[in-house]
Amino acid sequence: MALTIPGWADVVGRMDAMRVDPQRRIGPSEVQAVTAMTERLSDLDDEFGGRYARPMAAAFLVNTVAPYLRADASSETRKSMTAAAALLCYLTGWMAVDEGAHGRAQQYYVKSLELAGAGNDPTTYCHVLRGMSVQAADLGHGTPAVRLANAAADASPESSPRMRAFITGQQAHAYALAGERTNALNSLREAERAVNQAESRLGTFGGFSSATLAYATAQVRHALGDTEGSIASLNDHFALRDSTDMQRTKLVFSSLLAERQLEVGHLEAACATWNSVLDEYPGIHSGRMDRQVAKIPSLLSPYRTNSVARETSEHARELIAK
Incomplete structure (x- = not known):
């Protein structure tokens, strides 16, 4: 987990030089198609798993989205397409984590960070850093998980209650794994306050609910040695789950x-x-x-x-x- 993470200032508005294909031009409909396909692939990943969905996502990235990124387009369309590609790249990395292909996942994640910067999309940039923290935490790497979660918090473009919960819940788990008990409990309390303030609607990416908070609490408790408390929080999680989970x-x-x-x-x-x-x-x-x-x-x-x-x-x- 020692890979170099490009900072927002290093990637914002910048795109790798590539030759534009004058034979192809894209507009808003192509951006809408990529966004819709990303949502379908996310649903397949949720229902059937990353090993089922990732090959489709990777093929779509290579065969459809990459040519769109090289196509002629207005500046607004190019920015929107780049941001849409960043989100798809992030999702593909998330699927790779589920497969256990962690090195490949990191490659997708870093490319997603670069695309998010090129598309001036700080929200996706923040989500990717948080996803990388989740990956590190699941592998038991507490210190890198803290570094990545804190970077996500620093990069967060908004301070809505749900976004704060989304970030601080992961910070709590990372701190607990790193042995930073006080920071873990403080972050968990902040996540709880944010969930209580949050609006009811969940987004496709980054939805953080009472059920998610219960899971984060279970992870913090287990990392801090409270297995009985972790079991109670996991049972709370299952009691709070709904059809969107x-x-x-x-x-x-x-x-x-x-x-x-x-x-x-x-x-x-x-x-x-x-x-x-x-x-x-x-x-x-x-x-x-x-x-x-x-x-x-x-x-x-x-x-x-x-x-x-x-x-x-x-x-x-x-x-x-x-």
């Missing part, structure tokens, strides 16, 4: 819940949670979920004499082998 994250967070239930000795509860995951797992094409499921047999191996644990472990093994 991702199917994949439901399974990922349920897997974390099961691991933490086992960690505190609640074997049968952990197996029940894992069984609910395994019932839905075949429909998800996610490298992260593959890794979560692959851990189940080894985590349950000390309990092989327990019939419930043995059945859950065997079910996981069968699905892994398919």
